[in-house]
Amino acid sequence: MATFSNAPLDLRRLLQKLVIMFSFSIICVSILYFLLGCCEPDLVDSSQNSPLGWYNKTVLREILTAPDYVADDSVDGNSSGKDWTASRRLPDALIIGVKKGGTRALLEFLRLHPDVRALGSEPHFFDRHYMRGLGWYRSMMPKALNGQIVMEKTPRYFVSPETPGRIHAMSRDIKLIVVVRDPITRAISDYTQIISKTPDIPSFASLTFKNRSTGQIDSLWSPLYIGLYARHLERWLAYFPLSQIHFVHGERLISDPAGELGRVQDFLGLQRIITDKHFYFNKTKGFPCLKKPEGSSKPHCLGKTKGRTHPKIDPEVIQKLREFYQPHNLKFYQMAGMDFGWQ
Numbered sequence: 001m002a003t004f005s006n007a008p009l010d011l012r013r014l015l016q017k018l019v020i021m022f023s024f025s026i027i028c029v030s031i032l033y034f035l036l037g038c039c040e041p042d043l044v045d046s047s048q049n050s051p052l053g054w055y056n057k058t059v060l061r062e063i064l065t066a067p068d069y070v071a072d073d074s075v076d077g078n079s080s081g082k083d084w085t086a087s088r089r090l091p092d093a094l095i096i097g098v099k100k101g102g103t104r105a106l107l108e109f110l111r112l113h114p115d116v117r118a119l120g121s122e123p124h125f126f127d128r129h130y131m132r133g134l135g136w137y138r139s140m141m142p143k144a145l146n147g148q149i150v151m152e153k154t155p156r157y158f159v160s161p162e163t164p165g166r167i168h169a170m171s172r173d174i175k176l177i178v179v180v181r182d183p184i185t186r187a188i189s190d191y192t193q194i195i196s197k198t199p200d201i202p203s204f205a206s207l208t209f210k211n212r213s214t215g216q217i218d219s220l221w222s223p224l225y226i227g228l229y230a231r232h233l234e235r236w237l238a239y240f241p242l243s244q245i246h247f248v249h250g251e252r253l254i255s256d257p258a259g260e261l262g263r264v265q266d267f268l269g270l271q272r273i274i275t276d277k278h279f280y281f282n283k284t285k286g287f288p289c290l291k292k293p294e295g296s297s298k299p300h301c302l303g304k305t306k307g308r309t310h311p312k313i314d315p316e317v318i319q320k321l322r323e324f325y326q327p328h329n330l331k332f333y334q335m336a337g338m339d340f341g342w343q
């Protein structure tokens, strides 16, 4: 009968149609997926809607999932419920130094402010990873709403010669913050960190002098070189007016954190929200701590690597360093327009 003899032919046609429809729908879905830019709207900014957009996303995804470069989303909590309008932007302000000045404390305190969005880790973009490009740098930033200030801190920027020009090329209006501390205690703090990692290095005294008997200081030894603030500041003033640089008094950040934070908030154009009521002095640690850090209801002090006990340094060495730093400090006070009172 005709019906039976045509059956395999009908089945084949039906199968062919199904295969064509299935292939067509796969192609349509792929085109849609490609055109809509996949599913990661916050990984790449809208300026990358180019044919290279997908490639950039793929490369970025690889970078972002590399263990040491995961974007810090831990701070997204303080804008919860609003994140759908937030985006990753280049920073409006930077804490550029100095190493061991109290930069972590400042950043953690500033994060209490609802209008501050700060990256928790140090991206080292302008000194180490500049070749990765601004797209990479932006992707590191926490998401922020319009009106919020995006920040990061990398203390090495202050002493890295190529950094001021590179930052200026990104933004000539950026606000720069430097936490400065007596260069001698800063150097001892730096040395304390070095011996915690490499306990076998020579003593502070022997590294301080090129020649102990003549008393000649080795100003190129990194812990001492970083403290030549005037020399470093000169490079920044070649690109930025002094009004764009705010100096935080490192010693006062410990004795009066609310006072220093008040001035930083003014400088950033923020409402003074971080006040005395956010801090308490922890006697055991010997430093101010937060009553309620961001995203937590428990009091919190900085970790063990902040506020270490320093080794005892021979007073004679300290005296030599005082004499060495004095002219540099005076020059720095003049340039900064502020006397920091280091003797």
Ligand SMILES: Nc1ncnc2c1ncn2[C@@H]1O[C@H](COP(=O)(O)OS(=O)(=O)O)[C@@H](OP(=O)(O)O)[C@H]1O
Binding pocket: 098, 099, 100, 101, 102, 103, 104, 105, 155, 188, 189, 190, 192, 253, 254, 287, 288, 289, 302, 305, 306, 307, 308
């Ligand atoms: N509230 C609070 N708690 C703990 N520590 C505080 C605080 N405020 C300032 N400091 C001082 O910060 C010093 C470390 O500076 P940085 O955070 O800039 O160090 S780093 O460059 O990021 O390694 C650190 O240096 P050391 O005392 O030598 O450890 C502290 O003196």
